[in-house]
Amino acid sequence: MNPSSVAVIVERVDAERRYEILVDGRRAGLTAYRDRGEQRVFFHTEIHDSHTGQGLGAQLVQQALADVRASGKRIVPVCPYVATFLKRHDEFANITDPVTPDVLRWLKGELG
Template sequence: MVDVVTNNEAESRYEVHVDGALAGFLEYRIIGEVIALVHTEVDEAYAGQGLGAQLAKYALDDALARDVKISPLCPFVAKYIDKHPEYRVTVR
């Protein structure tokens, strides 16, 4: 199994693919210099494999690299940040 996370800017979402199949996504909205992380969804067939965490980490790392603040509207992402305090510096 190969997990690949990408930023699909045309769809405004980060996507995780497993063996070439879309397994989940994290939707976002860009508002000025803030990225609002809106909704995370993982297909039931891939539940429990840590794909949501991979999406959250990728999105937060991307925000750090772009030097933008994040607004964690998605409860999953907010919980991820609580467990990984190194990302709190990016929260708006």
């Protein structure tokens, strides 16, 4: 299959509180969040095994964080993948908040 002919779309799925990356219409991965006031707390990112090594995780997170910026929210990178991405992409530094014990307690309550 020619990679340039593959349709890759990132979309926010508000009902599921996550961003999904779709490859030819099928979900290839997601990054999950919970909103805490003006903060969007990212806590889990995954790419399906059949799609690893294709740069989809970076594409997913890049577009999710751009959407956070466009919506006027701030990023809290609890998810290790998102945190690592942010270390390499300082263009989001001005809208990134630290992961604090308070945020972690709140997230634990949200996730049950």
